Each structure stands twice: as C-alpha cells, then as structure tokens.
C-alpha cells in the first residue's frame with residue numbers, strides 16, 4: 001500500500017491507502033479523525049462533507065489517492081485557535097441545531113461553504129443549499145435558524161402565524 | 164421571565180461541545196486493538212430454500228479468518244420476541260424461530276445467509292461476494308391479504324398459516340359495537356393504508372464484539388437505545404452468557420427512532436464470533452444493508468367506521484386492521500398494532516363503545532416493529548381522518564365536531580382499558596386556533612386561487628400513551644419484561660454528583676436536562692452534575708429509551724434517588740449543626756436550621772459523609788450514594804392539537820406545506836428548547852410519512868426503495884418553519900416531575916393534519932376526493948384529482 005499525504009486542518013498528515021480507499025475512510029481509519037461520518041453509500045446524505053482545497057466535497061465520493069497533496073479541512077479544524085467554538089459551531093449550539101450530532105459535522109461544513117459563497121443568504125437559499133445534507137433529528141428548523149444566525153440574520157416567522 | 168437554570172430553563176446542551184468539534188464517540192469510532200471485520204452475505208430473493216452454501220472459494224481469499232453459516236449456530240438460541248399476544252380463540256400467537264443466520268430458508272431480501280470474518284473490512288466484503296449459495300426461489304407472499312388466502316405460500320413451514328395472531332379488543336364489547344354501528348344515525352367508513360416506513364437514523368447500525376480470555380467476559384459495543392435490554396435478551400436467550408460475564412456499551416448513538424431498540428442478529432453474531440475466534444469482531448452496516456435489515460415501521464391496512472347519533476355525538480368506533488409483521492417477529496413487534504394501537508382509539512373523545520380487530524401477518528419482507536410513535540400514529544391517523552371525513556359528510560365544521568365530542572372531565576376511563584389522568588383538549592385547540600389565524604384562512608385561500616393554486620387547512624387532535632411503563636400492567640398485556648427505570652446518584656466527597664441512569668440518550672439531550680433536574684433539587688450549578696448512561700458496567704439495570712419514557716420514568720427514578728440523597732444529607736447536616744433533621748432546609752446548595760442563622764454548605768456535608776470524623780456513625784452509614792427504581796402506576800397521556808396549511812398545484816399535484824403548527828400539552832417541561840426540538844423532529848418525520856416516504860416492495864418481494872436514491876428522506880427545502888407551543892400544561896398526576904413525554908408527539912400528530920389539509924384543498928377546487936393514501940406524492944394527488952373530476 002502506498003502512503004498518501006494530505007494537509008489536514010493545517011498539518012501535513014500521511015497514512016497508507018489502497019487505490020480504492022475513499023477520502024472518508026482515509027480520514028476516519030488512516031488518520032483517526034472520526035468527526036467525519038458515513039451515513040450512506042450513494043453520496044446522498046452529506047454526513048461526510050469536508051472541504052478540499054476550500055471546496056465542499058463529499059468525502060465518500062473521492063478516492064484519496066486522486067487528491068494526494070490537497071488541503072483538507074474537517075470538523076476537527078473548525079474551532080477557533082483557542083479551542084472555543086467557531087461562529088457556525090456556536091450558532092448551532094445556541095439555536096439547538098443538533099440532536100444526535102451525527103449529521104452535524106457535515107452540516108457545519110456545508111454551512112461554512114454556503115456562508116463563504118453567500119454571506120447573507122435568505123431562508124430559502126439556506127434550505128436549498130443544504131439539500132445534500134440529511135438530518136433525521138431536527139426537522140431542519142433549528143439548523144436553518146443557526147445558519148441564519150451565523151450570518152447575522154433572524155428567521156422571519158411563518159407567514160400565517162398570528163402575531 | 165424565562166428561567167436561566169434548573170427545571171424550566173432552556174439550558175444549552177453540554178453534549179454539543181463534543182458533537183460540534185468531531186469529538187463524539189459513536190460505535191463506528193471505536194476500534195478495539197486486533198479487531199477483525201465481518202461482512203454478511205444477504206439474500207437477494209424474498210423467499211427461497213437453501214440447498215447448499217459453497218464457502219470454499221471465500222475461505223481461500225486473502226485475510227479471511229472464517230466463514231460462518233447456520234450450521235455454526237447449532238445450539239445457539241434464536242432471536243427472542245419480547246411480547247406475546249393472545250388471539251381471540253385463546254391461543255398464543257404463532258412464534259417462529261428467528262435464527263442468527265438463515266437456516267434452511269431465506270425469508271426476505273436481506274436475510275443474512277453467511278458471514279465472513281476477515282482482517283480488513285474490504286477483504287471481508289470481497290470474500291462475501293465469493294460465497295456461492297444454492298438457493299431455490301420459492302413464491303413469495305408480500306400482500307397481507309394474499310398471505311392469508313387459502314393455499315398461500317407459507318413464510319414458515321412449521322406454522323399452521325401466515326397468521327401470527329387474530330386479536331380482538333375489547334372482545335366483550337364486540338356485540339354492543341356492532342349493534343351501535345347498525346343502529347347509528349350516520350356511519351362514516353374509511354379504508355386506508357398506513358404506509359411502511361424505514362426509521363433511518365443517520366447513523367447506521369454498528370456492532371463490535373470483544374472477548375477477554377482472562378476473565379471469560381464478552382463485551383458488545385452497539386448502536387442501541389437500551390443496552391441492558393440487549394444484554395438480557397442476547398445473554399439469556401441467544402448466547403447463554405450470564406449477565407455478569409457480558410457487558411453491553413451503547414456510546415454516542417446517532418439517532419434511534421425505535422429501530423435501535425431491538426436485538427439484532429448482527430449483535431449476537433459479533434459477540435459470538437469474537438469468542439469463537441478470540442479476536443474482536445466489528446460490523447458496520449452500509450445504508451443499503453440498513454434498508455434491508457433494520458426493522459421497518461407502520462404498514463397497516465385498516466378499515467375504520469365511526470358511528471354518530473342524530474346530534475353528531477360519537478357512539479361507536481369499529482376498526483379492522485391487518486398489521487404486517489414481516490418475515491420474523493422483531494423484539495416488540497406484536498405489541499405495536501395491539502396494545503400501542505387498540506388502546507388509543509378513544510383519542511380525545513368520549514366514544515362509549517370501541518372494538519378493534521387486528522390480524523398480524525407474516526410476509527416475505529423485513530420484520531416490522533416500533534418506529535417513532537409505534538401504533539399510536541396509526542391509531543391517530545385513522546381516527547382523525549375518519550372524523551374529518553364525517554364532518555365533511557355531515558356538512559359540519561371539523562373543529563366543532565371534535566370539540567363537541569371532547570373528553571372534558573378527568574380522570575377519564577376509556578372503553579379501551581386506559582385511564583387518562585389529566586388533559587385539556589379544549590385548551591390546546593384554543594391555543595392552536597390562535598396560532599394559525601384560522602379566521603384569515605378564507606382570505607389566504609382566495610389569494611392562492613388568484614394564483615391558480617388550491618389552498619387547504621387541516622386540523623386534528625392526538626393523544627398518546629407515553630412513559631411506557633407500569634410493569635404489572637404491561638405484564639398482564641403480554642410483555643415478557645418489566646418496564647421500570649433506574650438511577651444511581653453518587654455524590655462525591657467534594658460535592659459533585661454523578662447520576663448513572665438506565666435511560667439512554669441518542670439525541671434527546673439527557674446529559675443536559677437530567678442534570679438540570681438534579682441540580683435544581685439541590686440548588687447547585689448544573690455543571691456539578693454529570694450524567695452517565697449507555698454502559699451496563701456502570702449503570703443500574705434499566706430498560707432504556709423509547710416510548711417517550713426517559714424523563715417520565717427514568718427522570719422519576721433519578722428524582723427518587725436524589726430525594727434519598729437529600730434525606731440522608733439532611734440527617735448528616737442535622738448532626739453537624741446539632742438540630743433536628745426535621746428543621747433542616749436545603750436551598751440554593753445550603754443547609755440551614757429553621758429559625759436560626761446556622762448554615763452549612765452542600766460541600767461541607769458531602770465531605771463529612773466521606774470523612775466521618777464528626778458523624779452519627781451509630782445511626783447512618785458513611786458515604787452518599789443512593790439508587791432508586793421507579794415503576795409508575797399508569798402511562799402518561801400527552802395530547803394536543805395540530806394544524807397544517809398547504810397549497811396544491813392543480814397542474815402537477817405537488818403539495819407545498821405553508822405552515823405546520825403544533826399545540827401540545829406535555830405537562831411540565833424541564834428544558835423548553837429541547838422539547839421544541841423534539842417536536843420539530845417529529846413533525847418532519849410525520850410530514851415525511853405524509854408526503855414523501857414509502858418503503859416499497861414489488862410483487863416478488865424485491866425491495867424497491869433500498870437507498871436514498873429511492874427512499875425520499877425529508878430534506879431542508881421540504882420543510883417549513885414550524886410553529887410549536889407547549890404552554891398548555893396539565894401536569895401528569897402520578898410522577899414526581901409532572902411530565903408526560905414529548906419525543907413522539909410530532910410524528911403522531913402531524914400526518915392526519917397534512918392529509919386533511921390536502922383533501923380540504925382538493926375539495927375546495929371542486930374535486931370530490933375523499934381520501935388519498937400516504938405518501939401524497941404529486942403523482943398520487945394528480946391522479947386522485949383527475950379521477951374524480
């Protein structure tokens with residue numbers, strides 16, 4: 001087996017990988033970074049979402065040998081330098097945007113990509129962007145609130161709500 | 164002012180810190196040194212005779228340690244069923260064997276035929292593909308009514324038929340119900356399907372078996388909602404390991420929704436193989452495997468009749484249900500269509516006569532068991548749909564019809580064996596109507612029509628029986644287990660507490676809300692209370708988390724144990740302050756003597772308990788640790804009123820949810836933020852059932868929806884922002900916290916609102932559509948509209 005080297009969360013890391021080793025397997029088993037999760041086998045759930053060279057990528061859909069040398073950011077690299085929660089992470093906690101926590105790493109990584117592209121998304125844009133991330137616990141309500149809050153915005157109440 | 168700590172405060176969750184930084188420890192994150200990996204070969208036919216399994220090629224593949232088939236499990240028990248139902252004729256249900264690996268026959272797509280243990284997961288998968296099973300395909304039974312027909316192929320050759328049981332409830336009422344239906348001024352009849360669902364927690368199941376030669380102890384790490392139950396079932400009934408030699412650990416678990424209650428073959432396999440091979444053995448389910456091996460939910464076919472008198476009072480309900488058990492009996496499967504369904508058919512209404520018949524049927528499909536709500540969503544759906552239909556037939560307001568028939572006095576003994584302790588159905592309905600601006604609906608509908616859309620409003624109520632417990636009651640109903648809960652509270656010398664609970668948290672936030680309760684009782688900071696759960700080695704025997712029971716039953720056990728702690732601590736304090744124990748008060752973490760200025764801090768007393776220099780050793784033992792088991796005397800009965808507003812595009816049949824509102828009565832609420840989150844999640848699963856999700860088989864038993872490409876999971880853009888309210892609170896009268904449970908409400912209450920709303924929309928457009936079976940996909944809605952022009 002060849003060794004593959006990536007820069008993960010700012011540090012150079014190597015581990016052996018077969019030709020068929022997926023990025024998500026490499027992160028979880030090779031580097032023991034188990035924050036990135038596997039929720040499906042058809043690249044549909046987003047639990048494995050990480051950033052590769054700054055772009056959101058489903059780590060279950062990439063062979064690690066194909067991206068040797070890339071810069072990868074995982075959930076383990078999202079906290080502030082002093083260890084405190086980053087803005088998006090803190091917003092998820094503040095707004096109860098997670099329950100079991102299994103989809104959460106992928107959600108946070110997706111939200112970070114969204115806010116990089118579009119710092120002030122509308123509620124509909126948030127929902128649309130998160131299309132590739134499935135959460136079974138939260139009903140998305142508080143995830144949407146958290147992402148909006150991380151962008152410095154509130155969510156408007158439902159149109160038919162009596163005030 | 165909202166509270167900022169203790170009971171009633173929306174304390175932020177302490178578990179979030181690890182989940183948000185990738186430090187959670189889920190079962191698949193656990194690697195035991197030296198572990199091997201297992202891959203299962205699963206049946207690709209629904210029904211077949213196994214004439215042979217050629218494992219020779221697989222055995223020679225790189226890394227393969229051993230290939231297992233059914234013959235390796237001679238002398239090992241099958242997976243047990245935890246609930247027995249008795250048929251109308253007095254006979255016990257038919258209970259087939261459920262082997263770890265298919266023995267003689269395969270009975271559903273996904274039934275495990277053989278297992279390969281190899282050095283790596285990839286090697287195990289490669290070798291599993293090299294196994295050559297010789298399977299003679301047999302005709303499969305998929306449809307329940309066909310399965311019961313004379314001469315139908317039998318799923319289990321040694322049973323008399325595919326009928327598991329034929330249950331009547333309340334059998335003594337049957338004649339009176341028949342008479343009331345025959346003599347009613349009006350009867351509304353509805354036939355419906357409650358669609359089969361797959362729970363789909365985002366974390367697939369995982370099992371890691373380990374065996375310690377030096378102590379002869381087995382350990383299983385597993386994705387379970389109830390590790391003690393797995394230890395009992397697997398130890399006592401499957402593998403014959405005494406509980407003191409078996410440890411089951413369920414660490415962070417990525418959602419359960421019922422499907423992680425049950426004891427599965429893969430758990431027993433990994434534990435067994437680890438001992439056989441003297442190697443830790445790990446299995447991680449793929450999502451495709453999950454679809455064909457996790458127990459499914461719902462799958463009822465029902466006819467319900469609602470009888471009314473000339474004044475529109477409900478006089479009787481008669482219900483006939485076919486309930487799919489799948490190919491084997493999963494752990495609690497028989498209880499779902501019976502005791503969790505038949506007993507809820509009174510709903511929120513004073514209907515004097517109710518009769519249900521349930522025929523449970525074996526088919527060549529994945530076993531079906533409890534999924535969020537379990538039986539109660541099925542009861543609620545049929546009842547609230549038939550009431551809406553009756554209102555339409557009678558030309559009366561569906562809300563008024565409900566209100567007229569509400570139960571208003573408590574306690575209320577229903578004709579279906581349960582007694583509601585408290586409730587205020589009028590209160591939650593009033594709240595709901597205020598939330599949804601019903602008066603403005605006509606104008607909103609007019610606007611939709613101006614845009615070429617049809618708008619509908621659906622409203623319904625629900626009630627559920629939660630806090631699944633009373634052991635004596637469930638024992639009479641056929642449960643082969645007790646349903647209490649336990650807690651041990653250990654106070655350390657310096658005043659911090661560790662609470663070891665038999666409940667299990669897999670998203671519910673117990674580490675936060677349980678700590679709030681204990682901290683509030685003592686008056687200390689929540690951060691001083693640590694909650695430990697999920698490991699049979701360090702928690703007392705508990706029954707786990709399901710049926711919205713954790714706080715009502717597990718929380719109550721914790722309250723009882725903490726009360727014992729406080730009583731003992733007061734005795735110690737009274738000795739130290741030379742006062743009578745009766746005069747000691749504990750408030751804000753301080754012991755005081757009434758009428759004096761004497762006071763002692765919590766930490767002074769806890770220290771004295773462990774450094775008993777000045778201590779009444781002749782009266783009490785040193786130390787401060789107490790255990791309580793709590794077994795309530797009734798279920799709890801959360802209830803509420805829900806509404807859904809939809810817009811239907813008549814061109815395509817597509818349904819858009821514009822608003823979804825829930826007014827719940829959960830009794831007292833410990834952490835409103837967590838409670839609201841639970842409701843949101845339930846609503847999304849209920850909306851998913853109503854509009855999107857369907858577990859589909861073809862006529863040969865091929866599972867058509869076995870991935871996220873084919874099974875439509877609700878996504879962010881399918882959901883609206885929700886409106887939830889839990890300010891109507893009638894505290895439960897029989898548990899110390901006055902709580903009722905909130906985990907399942909959303910999934911129970913929402914499907915009828917959605918369907919009622921769509922029917923309302925279609926009717927407003929002149930389409931005489933009475934009912935559409937879920938999920939209300941655009942194709943189904945469009946077809947119904949165009950069939951009934």
Ligand code: FES
Pocket residue numbers: 037038039040041042043044045046047048049058059060061
């Ligand atoms: S695991 Fe990558 S999308 Fe599901």
Ligand code: FES
Pocket residue numbers: 097098099100101102103104134135136137138365417418670
């Ligand atoms: S928090 Fe459990 S799947 Fe999203």
